[in-house]
Amino acid sequence: MRIVTFTHAGRRQVGRLDAGAVTPLAVDAREGAQTLIDLLAAGNHMPAAGAPPLRLADVQLDAPLPRPRRNVFCIGLNYRSHAAELAARGFNGAKTAEDLLPKAVVAFSKVPESVIGPGAAIEMPAASSAIDYEAELAVIIGKAGKRIARAQAMDHVFGYTIVNDVTARDLQKRHQQWLIGKSCDTFCPMGPWIVTRDELDAGRLGVKLWVNDDLRQDGTTADLVFDIPAIIEALSATMTLLPGDVIATGTPAGVGMATDPPRWLRSGDRVRVEIEGIGTLENPVV
Numbered sequence: 001m002r003i004v005t006f007t008h009a010g011r012r013q014v015g016r017l018d019a020g021a022v023t024p025l026a027v028d029a030r031e032g033a034q035t036l037i038d039l040l041a042a043g044n045h046m047p048a049a050g051a052p053p054l055r056l057a058d059v060q061l062d063a064p065l066p067r068p069r070r071n072v073f074c075i076g077l078n079y080r081s082h083a084a085e086l087a088a089r090g091f092n093g094a095k096t097a098e099d100l101l102p103k104a105v106v107a108f109s110k111v112p113e114s115v116i117g118p119g120a121a122i123e124m125p126a127a128s129s130a131i132d133y134e135a136e137l138a139v140i141i142g143k144a145g146k147r148i149a150r151a152q153a154m155d156h157v158f159g160y161t162i163v164n165d166v167t168a169r170d171l172q173k174r175h176q177q178w179l180i181g182k183s184c185d186t187f188c189p190m191g192p193w194i195v196t197r198d199e200l201d202a203g204r205l206g207v208k209l210w211v212n213d214d215l216r217q218d219g220t221t222a223d224l225v226f227d228i229p230a231i232i233e234a235l236s237a238t239m240t241l242l243p244g245d246v247i248a249t250g251t252p253a254g255v256g257m258a259t260d261p262p263r264w265l266r267s268g269d270r271v272r273v274e275i276e277g278i279g280t281l282e283n284p285v286v
């Protein structure tokens with residue numbers, strides 16, 4: 001099943017997407033609503049009373065979770081190909097990819113207010129001159145849990161979407177901790193919808209990103225250092241995961257900082273992320 005959050009006639013709603021038609025559901029889509037994923041995960045997919053299906057082309061898609069209930073969890077250095085390209089540039093003093101491969105999950109976060117939907121503009125802050133992109137598969141948690149064992153981890157997944165982990169590299173470096181460089185307003189494009197877990201084998205999905213027509217990232221989730229069960233096990237070891245939590249699982253090789261000279265985003269660019277089995281997330285840069 002594909003779940004969309006959309007705006008039509010000035011009203012934000014949640015719907016089910018089938019073959020280009022959006023059926024509004026009887027769940028509350030108000031911004032900040034904490035119950036959305038609880039309701040959906042509990043099987044509450046009742047169509048809204050008296051609401052006819054709409055054409056996808058006639059609605060404006062929003063981020064599937066326009067304002068996550070808390071910070072978006074993000075995993076760093078989680079593709080072997082990405083670690084290799086950063087090692088080649090001497091990132092963190094590394095000489096080989098092996099030096100950069102984390103021994104334990106590297107986690108940071110983006111504030112909920114950084115989330116924007118498909119088509120919304122990534123706004124370049126005046127404080128940065130090094131804006132980068134990161135195509136990522138994102139996991140949506142559907143069932144709360146703590147100390148979740150690897151074997152049960154997938155039971156806690158509601159579905160998947162796409163996140164572009166937009167990053168101000170200069171701020172990321174200057175402030176040491178990554179929160180500021182990762183959490184600028186508009187730096188978390190998300191969408192275009194949630195694909196439920198039953199429809200996707202997330203272990204081997206193509207992850208691609210274009211800047212305008214230039215293919216920059218072309219990876220596969222088979223290259224993950226820590227797979228989804230390992231990430232859930234690590235995060236939930238000490239923190240209770242909650243329905244509606246979003247976990248961006250890291251980015252493959254091809255980021256702008258990995259080339260010499262770096263290829264930063266510029267005003268007027270369009271960034272398009274495509275993940276196999278999910279769809280396409282495109283955002284302009286201004």
Ligand code: MG
Nearest residue numbers: 134165250251
């Ligand atoms: Mg990232």
